[in-house]
Amino acid sequence: MKFTNLIKNILDYIFNKRVNLFIYNEPDFSIKRLKEKNVDIIVANFSLPQFDFAHVVHVDNVPEKNAISLISQLIDDISIQKYNHSYYVGI
Secondary structure, three states: OHHHHHHHHHHHHHHOOOOOEEEEOOOOOOHHHHHHOOOOEEEEOOOOOOOOOOEEEEOOOOOHHHHHHHHHHHHHOOEEEEEOOEEEEEO
16 A cells, blocks of 8 residues: 555545545456546556546556656656646546
């Protein structure tokens, strides 16, 4: 969970707002529930399709020691789009 918190803290800092981040570790989930929770970013350790209401970040077995290098890559490639008062991350 330390890795997850690191990602969330950095994204919160970049956007200067709280980012709604949802972590998946199992493929069993409800898309309807995510829409209701206004999730902006979904981080999953398995392949997920891109959704029109959230950006999906696929993180596959990333060890914590590589977290900083992964984050720096994300920041380099990050783009911000505002749509209906929500912020979306493009990677």
